[in-house]
Every structure is written in C-alpha cells, then in structure tokens.
Amino acid sequence: MLRGQTDKVTMREITLLSQIRHPNIVSIMALGESDQQLQIIMEYFASFCLYSILFDKTISEQFTLDQDNMKSIAHQNSMALTYLHLHSPQIIHRDVKPSNVLVNRNFLVKLCDLGLGKCEMLQNSLVSTIKGGMCGTHMYMAPEIFLQRKGATAACDVSSFG
Template sequence: MQHKKTLQGRPPWPLAFRLTHQIALGINFLHSLSPALLHLDLKPSNVLLDSNLNAKLTDFGLARFSNSVTRVTKKDSEEEGGTLSYMPPEAFDISYNPTRASDIYSYAILVWSIVTGKQPYANARSTIVRFRIPEGDRPPLDEIRRQAAVVAGLTSLIDLMQECWDSKPNQRPSSRKCTTVTEELHKMHKHTIHDAVHEVLKKLDKNEEERIAEQITRLSITETSG
C-alpha cells in the first residue's frame, strides 16, 4: 500500500475497515463492467492512498477483460515475494484461466495484509509458497482472532477473508457481497474515522520531518568532514 509517505504497520481499525471497503468498491466496479475487467495483480503496492488516505486501485499492467483471458503467465523476474503471495491457488495450475474469483482471492490476502500490517509468508522462500498455497496454506489468523473480541465487526471480516480465499473459485463470494459486508463494517466505525485519519497523517508527517532532519544531519556531517 503506497502513499507519498508509506503506512507502517496496521492502520487504526476505523481506517483499516474503510480501506477494505474502498478496495472492494474498486474491484466491484471493475467486475461490473461488460465484459468484466480482471485486475489480476491486487497487492498493497498497487493500492495508492490520496491525501486523506482514501484507497485507489492502480497498476493495470496485468489487467484483462474476462472474455479475452486464456492463460496468464508471470515473468520469473517479477517480484515473487509480493505478487506470488497474493496469487490464487489455481494460478499455479498448468492451465490457468483467470476469473473474477481470482481477484477475490487476492483481495482476501490484501485485506489480511491491511489488518495485520504484515506481508504474507514474509520469511518463506518463493518455491515453498508456490507449493503450499495450492495445498491450502493461508496466512495465520490467530493474532487477528485475539483482537476480534474487542474490535466490533472484526469477526465478520475474518469470515469474509476465509470465504474469499477458499481453494475452490466457485465457493468464493462476489465482489458485490464483499462491498456489502465491508460497508456495514465501515459504518460501524465511521464516527471515529476522522480521528483515525488525523492520527495517521500526524504520524506520517512526524516521520517525514524526522527523515528530513536525519538527511540534513548527514549532510552537515559530510560537509564538516570534507
């Protein structure tokens, strides 16, 4: 997930719920086109945030209309630690015909990344990830489940994630259902979203100031040494 200043760690819950809803809206828009447009590369680095931390989908380099897709291949030179971890299990089949459900799976992993502030399978070798995803491995939910007792709606989001990353594409929900579920969760926390956004922007500004100060210090040290 990118911004002029990148978010670090999990955003406050009201913002996390808004982001999951806005991304679902973006996917639903693409999938509602006739023919449907499949993004096929949903991951944090392809979600941009505007100055008020609203999410926008970007990078449609792999996007295809659903009626023109026969086989999608990934170049070995691509950043496997990112894209690979968000690919659905069917993408590892010899014959892969992407559908709307392919994006829905990636959306689930993207939601997991938002609500944990982590990269999925961060320490696993790409060859292991490539093997284990089709075998049913998914990012762990233990940490999120522990927080569900005190965060309203989080259990519903966990249930949605699990539906979306089902091994069988035809068992995954539609993008419309994703927008419906996440809209309800966003509404639960809407009254505190302003404070959450302000908190994050303030933190990002502070980090930027510290970064600039550090650069100036390094420059001063270099000039003194010279």
C-alpha cells in the same frame, strides 16, 4: 513498444481501460505517442502505496491505522474490484496486492496498475500475449493460478484481495 507494432488486441484493451471511471481506480487520462512510443498518461494521485504504509516505519508513522481507517481502505478497494468485475466486459485485475493500492493522507484509496488487467471478451490479454500466460505476483496469487495454472477469474482477484 512502437505504436506500429502494438497489436489490435492490446490497443483495444488500452482503449477500454482508458474508459474506466471510478473514484477508487486510477484513471488513464490520455493516450499519445512520442518518439514512436505509445504513451499512457495516468491521473496524478498524491499518495503512498498500502505496502509502504504497512511496512515502512518512516511512512507508517504518518498514518493512523485504526480499525475504522483499515475498514475504509478495505471497503474502498472492494468497491474498485466490484466495479471492475461488474463492468461489461468484465475486467479482472490479476495483480491485487498492497503495492497496487494507493492511499492518500485522507484515506482515499485508489487501485492502480491495471497493466495486467484482462478483459473477459478478449481472448489474448496484454500480458498473456507477451509472457505466455500466468501473471501476477506469486505471493498474492490465488492457489488455482499458482498451483493449477488455471485462467484468472474474478474469484482470483477476491482471493488476492483477502
């Protein structure tokens, strides 16, 4: 997207997301422009996504997913969501799923891909502006989003987390 074509709402969202600092959320480190393209530079976090740890045998063999480690992953992910939901303005992730949860070898967890995030104070979010409404991954969507086409709320993130 050309910077000149980036609307004000999108730039406000990106700026807000770049200010988020939580140990369990991948941070936006800088914003820039290269060849007239908006560049978002993210924190580097050497990890695997939770989906791969759970379902890819070559990766899952590298992790010991005992009850304590699974509790820790869930707890850290819930801390990230709580931070977003209590943020002012409230931020709703809208695509909580195992592939957006990163886990390193020490079982430190970081929630990523806030690209679908919706800031409560902004009527038009980045994705709803571009795609016209419903966003997220169907398999992890809260029923009220998928079936009733209602707007996303913090409760929808909690449903997806579950």
